[in-house]
Amino acid sequence: MKHATAVALSGTWPLAEQVDTITLIFDDRYRRRLRLLGDSGTDFLLDLPEPRVLREGDGLVLEEGGYVMVRAADEPLVEIRAADPALLVRLAWHLGNRHLPTQIDAGRLLIRDDHVIVDMLKGLGADVRHVSAPFNPEGGAYGQHNHDQRHPHRHGH
16 A cells, blocks of 8 residues: 655645545545545555645655645535625624634635524624535634644744
């Protein structure tokens, strides 16, 4: 079995050396060790020194040579929009107050479907609709597991 023991960030590895792709939902893109089957059948063991978030376009470096490109799979999500930026910030605050994984994009928020939360958001004036899209939630102030490795800085915790 092949072994992937490192991750090359998107744009930093030679696409000509790509041997396969792997399409994963968010929960499967935060891993340290997991047996995976590439989209074209490459059987390999992801064996990283520590858990990390795999991003769209990252290359899993195979010890035997070559790369497996990471693809973010579409997932069923709820898109949240608001009539104005102040309301969108208020909605984001309510989601954060409930510690819900949330993706923050320009003009919208994305969460996993939860009918209780969706009802709350509608009651606060949100426009909500079900969508299918890749999910890339923020990591949070204390659990930086989703912190973007392209943005290095130190936190004084």
